[in-house]
Amino acid sequence: MEAVHGHDHAHDHHGPTGIMKYLTTTNHKDIGSMYLWFSFSMFLLGGAMALVIRAELFQPGLQIVNPEFFNAMTTYHGLIMVFGAIMPAFVGFANWLIPMQIGAPDMAFPRMNNWSFWLLPPAALLLILAQFTPGGPAGVGWTLYPPLTIQQGMSMDLTIFAVHILGMSSIMGSINIITTVLNMRAPGMTLMKMPLFCWTWLITAYLLIAVMPVLAGAVTMLLTDRHFDTHFFNPAGGGDPVLFQHIFWFFGHPEVYIIAIPAFGVISQVIPAFARKPLFGYSSMVYATASIAILSFLVWAHHMYTVGMPVQAQLYFMFATMLIAVPTGVKVFNWVATMWKGSMTFETPMLFAIGFLFLFTIGGFTGLVLAITPVDVQLHDTYYVVAHFHYVMVAGALFSAFAGIYFWLPKWIGKMYDEGLGKLHFWLSFIFFNLAFFVQHFLGLAGMPRRIPDYSLQFTDFNMVSTIGAFGFGLSQLLFLYIILKAIRSGEKAPQRPWEGADSIEWTMLPTPAPYHSFEKPPVIR
Amino acid sequence: MSTASGNALLLRKLVVIAVAMFGFGFALVPIYKKICETAGIYDLQKADRLVNTQVDTSRTLTIQFDANTRDLPWTFRPLQKSVQAHPGEMVHIVYEVTNTAAVDKLGQAIPSYGPQIAGQYVKKVECFCFARQELRGNETRQMPLQFVVDPQLPRDVSVITLSYTFFELPGGKTRGES
Ligand code: HEM
Ligand SMILES: [Cu+2]
Numbered sequence: 001m002e003a004v005h006g007h008d009h010a011h012d013h014h015g016p017t018g019i020m021k022y023l024t025t026t027n028h029k030d031i032g033s034m035y036l037w038f039s040f041s042m043f044l045l046g047g048a049m050a051l052v053i054r055a056e057l058f059q060p061g062l063q064i065v066n067p068e069f070f071n072a073m074t075t076y077h078g079l080i081m082v083f084g085a086i087m088p089a090f091v092g093f094a095n096w097l098i099p100m101q102i103g104a105p106d107m108a109f110p111r112m113n114n115w116s117f118w119l120l121p122p123a124a125l126l127l128i129l130a131q132f133t134p135g136g137p138a139g140v141g142w143t144l145y146p147p148l149t150i151q152q153g154m155s156m157d158l159t160i161f162a163v164h165i166l167g168m169s170s171i172m173g174s175i176n177i178i179t180t181v182l183n184m185r186a187p188g189m190t191l192m193k194m195p196l197f198c199w200t201w202l203i204t205a206y207l208l209i210a211v212m213p214v215l216a217g218a219v220t221m222l223l224t225d226r227h228f229d230t231h232f233f234n235p236a237g238g239g240d241p242v243l244f245q246h247i248f249w250f251f252g253h254p255e256v257y258i259i260a261i262p263a264f265g266v267i268s269q270v271i272p273a274f275a276r277k278p279l280f281g282y283s284s285m286v287y288a289t290a291s292i293a294i295l296s297f298l299v300w301a302h303h304m305y306t307v308g309m310p311v312q313a314q315l316y317f318m319f320a321t322m323l324i325a326v327p328t329g330v331k332v333f334n335w336v337a338t339m340w341k342g343s344m345t346f347e348t349p350m351l352f353a354i355g356f357l358f359l360f361t362i363g364g365f366t367g368l369v370l371a372i373t374p375v376d377v378q379l380h381d382t383y384y385v386v387a388h389f390h391y392v393m394v395a396g397a398l399f400s401a402f403a404g405i406y407f408w409l410p411k412w413i414g415k416m417y418d419e420g421l422g423k424l425h426f427w428l429s430f431i432f433f434n435l436a437f438f439v440q441h442f443l444g445l446a447g448m449p450r451r452i453p454d455y456s457l458q459f460t461d462f463n464m465v466s467t468i469g470a471f472g473f474g475l476s477q478l479l480f481l482y483i484i485l486k487a488i489r490s491g492e493k494a495p496q497r498p499w500e501g502a503d504s505i506e507w508t509m510l511p512t513p514a515p516y517h518s519f520e521k522p523p524v525i526r
Numbered sequence: 527m528s529t530a531s532g533n534a535l536l537l538r539k540l541v542v543i544a545v546a547m548f549g550f551g552f553a554l555v556p557i558y559k560k561i562c563e564t565a566g567i568y569d570l571q572k573a574d575r576l577v578n579t580q581v582d583t584s585r586t587l588t589i590q591f592d593a594n595t596r597d598l599p600w601t602f603r604p605l606q607k608s609v610q611a612h613p614g615e616m617v618h619i620v621y622e623v624t625n626t627a628a629v630d631k632l633g634q635a636i637p638s639y640g641p642q643i644a645g646q647y648v649k650k651v652e653c654f655c656f657a658r659q660e661l662r663g664n665e666t667r668q669m670p671l672q673f674v675v676d677p678q679l680p681r682d683v684s685v686i687t688l689s690y691t692f693f694e695l696p697g698g699k700t701r702g703e704s
Contacts, residue, residue: 108533175540179533213544217551232555236634236693243558247551308642310565 023118026110027516028095029412031117035092036405038120040481042084045128047474049077054436054470057463060455070453071139072155076127078142079159082259083166084124086393089401090262091116091173094201096412098177100506100514101195103186103523108179112172119169126162130155141451143248144218146233146241150225157226160219167212174205174212181205188525192286195504196279199286200265203293207254207261210297215251218244242307249300257296259393261289263400264331267353269504270403271335274350275342276501281334288327288334295324305376314373321371328364332357347499348422352403355430356396363391366441381451384444390437402429402480409484410498411506414513415491421483428476435469573656574649581614582677585684589675591619592689599627600661602692605668613677621654621669623692625661633692634658640687647676648688658695 016024022034052073056064065073095113099106107113131137135153144163149156181202185194222244224230231237233244272279279285301309301317309317335357344350366388370376379385402425410416439462444450448459455463496512506514509523561567589611591604602623611617625631635655639645650656654669661667675686 109537171544175537175544178540179536183529183532183536209540209544210547213548214551214554217548221552221555234693235636236695240558243555246558247554250554310567 024114026106026114028099028107028110028113028518029514029516031107031113032092032095032097033412034117035088035095035120038117038124039085039089039092042080042088042124043477046077046080046085047477049073049080051471051474053077054467056453057455058467059464060457060460062454065453067453068136068139071141071451072131072137074451075139075141075159076131076137079163080124080127081393082142082255083163084120084127086259086397086401087166087170088120090201090204090259090397091170093197093262093266093401093404093408094173094177097408097506098180098198098201099184100411100510100518101198101504102181102184102189103505103509103519103525104180104184105518105520107176108184109176113176116169116172116176119165119172123162123165123169126158126165130158130162133158143252144222144244145248146222146225146244147235149222150234157223160223163219164216167216170208170212174208177201177205178209186519186522186525189505192283193525196268196282196285197262197265200261200268200289203289204258204261207258207293207296211251211254211258214247215255218247218251221247242304245304245307246301249303250297252303253300254293254296256389256392257292259397261293263356263397264289266400266404266407267335267356269502270349270353270400270407271338271357273407273499273502274347274353275339275344277338277342279334280337280340281330284330285334288330291327292324295320295327299324302371302376305373306380318371318373322368325364325368332361332364347406347419348417348426349403349407349499351423351426351430352399352406355426356399356403359391359395359399359433363388363396366391379444381449382444383440383448383450386450387437387440387444390440394437395433399429402426405484407499407502408506409487410494411510411512411514413488413491414494415487416494416498417483417487417491421479421486425476425479425483428479429473432469432472432476436466436473437469439465439469573651573653576649576651576674579614579674580677581612583612585681586610586612587675587679587683588685589617590685590687591621592687593621594689594691595633596691597694598631598633598692600625600631600633600692602690611675613675613679616651616672616674618670618672621671621690622666623659623661623669624666625664628663630660630662632658632660632695634695635690635692638689638691640689641683644675644679644683644686647679648686649674649676655690659692 022030025031025034050073052065053070056062056070095107098104133154135155138149138152138155138159140148140152140156144159181194181198185191191199221230221232225232225234225239229237231239233239233241235241268279268285299317299321301313302321305314305317346354366384370379370385370388406417406422443459443462443466446459448455448463494512497507498512499507505523505525510518587610588608590608591606593602593604595602600623602621605620605622609617609619623633637645637653637655639648650671650673652670652672654671659667659669
């Protein structure tokens with residue numbers, strides 16, 4: 001996407017060129033593009049790992065990889081997708097969109113913005129290096145539970161450093177976003193006039209600042225347990241491995257909303273644009289998002305129903321978890337009500353948004369099922385959980401990222417993508433996603449455990465279906481790459497307002513494609 | 527106030543929040559211990575108080591003993607493989623541990639139970655697992671274990687396995703001392 005700047009519109013920004021331009025850029029658009037390309041390459045890497053997992057699970061028995069490598073694949077697939085693909089993708093959106101949507105010239109701290117991006121490639125490099133260290137890659141799962149984590153080789157240390165760096169990057173990015181949103185709005189752009197995407201990122205950034213440091217603390221404790229004879233999690237020295245799970249999930253549950261909330265923001269802008277109606281219940285959306293964020297701190301132990309908590313604690317976490325479904329339901333209701341009696345059209349962004357709505361809701365329902373303690377005791381660590389979180393993270397967060405890319409691409413590069421191919425990308429993704437993951441509900445209900453390279457014979461058919469779906473899904477994403485490259489190379493010129501229902505100020509007050517520097521003079525809002 | 531100085535001020539506040547939350551992660555360690563203590567959640571290294579000493583002669587349990595070591599050049603075994611006992615009855619047994627290396631070693635035994643639920647019903651009065659064990663080179667030591675199985679134990683449990691694993695303590699501290 002960045003390739004088109006420079007020559008497409010003759011704006012005189014001198015300075016370094018080539019790689020130096022990207023190493024030193026402080027422009028929010030360049031940085032946004034770098035985040036998105038980084039995220040996409042991590043998505044392909046993590047996807048390749050997922051395909052190793054699915055290839056091994058195509059048949060029972062061990063055929064392709066050994067169990068240690070299989071465990072490493074589940075570990076790094078999870079870490080890379082969460083920290084390398086999904087989170088940076090939405091930071092990329094934030095960089096591109098927030099200044100344009102609130103009428104600011106750039107982010108509040110452009111130089112720090114450059115740093116937060118350039119921390120990512122070294123972290124990714126560490127995660128890749130961790131595959132080739134003596135002792136083999138760590139096979140502990142993305143949740144990094146001790147005591148196993150304490151017993152791994154050097155790979156674990158590289159992984160822990162990578163998590164530290166990724167955490168630093170997120171915290172710096174969040175500080176930038178909060179400051180930009182709170183201090184840099186154009187005159188007249190009150191908080192309650194901001195496009196919802198800015199609201200969701202403001203809330204997400206606060207969540208990140210609150211929980212990424214807790215994760216950093218937890219992995220630091222792992223590191224000192226490994227090398228400096230502390231015993232935070234080592235029972236022999238008076239520590240407790242369950243303590244790690246509490247600290248991890250105190251971070252981990254808010255983390256799942258860090259992934260979901262910016263996705264809600266994108267959807268809240270795409271649906272009104274294609275329903276040609278303003279978002280239903282704007283302020284209730286803001287309040288619902290804020291209450292989801294607050295509640296997300298109070299439910300972490302629903303990931304730990306089987307560790308032997310007192311029954312009162314289990315009851316509390318069960319009811320608190322179910323409470324989150326209320327604000328989430330408000331949001332789904334508002335999206336549906338926005339479409340109600342709208343004059344809808346179904347271009348690719350809208351298809352992905354509706355796909356999101358459908359599938360995310362299924363994921364929310366399976367979450368509610370898992371929230372029920374006695375049920376979860378059966379389903380915990382089975383494929384049902386895997387199905388649940390892929391419905392909310394892939395069909396939720398990833399689909400909304402696709403919706404957002406197709407929606408804003410014309411604004412970013414001034415050219416249209418190929419609508420036919422975009423729709424094809426949606427349908428392939430939608431069908432193969434469901435093929436890959438819907439059957440995993442059945443596998444989980446029948447008792448197939450997650451993170452195990454072998455399984456008993458009766459699970460074979462569903463696993464074969466799931467593997468076929470996964471390969472289809474993975475290959476469809478190459479089509480996405482082709483669509484984007486084609487749009488950049490030879491896309492038709494985009495009209496000023498390609499979507500007639502899109503009415504936030506990046507569409508109404510800036511030319512298409514967006515100029516290199518957004519609002520050098522603050523616009524006057526209303 | 528100019529935007530730039532406003533931004534810098536907000537930056538400082540947000541950094542303080544982030545640093546405080548890093549500290550909070552560590553503060554969770556003592557908070558967790560305190561909560562477990564207050565809630566009376568099972569502490570591995572403390573003797574239990576016996577409340578109900580009624581012997582339930584209507585059923586007999588088989589209690590099996592198991593012993594393992596990890597990273598330690600020790601041999602470790604119970605002198606009896608299993609006993610039969612009624613719930614509520616005091617059981618004494620002895621474990622023997624030998625340091626086969628010539629150097630001194632420090633170890634800590636950690637219990638685990640099969641089925642897991644039995645853990646909360648095995649009430650230990652005396653156990654070598656309450657303290658770390660320091661063995662000189664080639665020393666052999668016999669260590670007592672005394673416990674009662676609480677008669678509240680669910681009726682469908684008739685066999686309990688009590689397993690200990692000795693972990694090496696590289697000069698570390700146990701909770702008993704800190
Ligand atoms: C209505 C909302 C939701 C509810 C009630 C809910 C509930 C749950 C529960 C109870 C579990 C634990 C299952 C187990 O391990 O046995 C779980 C796991 C998980 N959920 Fe959700 N969830 C919800 C939404 C989400 C969202 C929006 C995301 C992310 C975008 C998400 C991501 C995850 C992940 C990643 C796991 C598995 C973590 C792991 O063990 O690796 N959930 N959920
Ligand atoms: Cu959760």
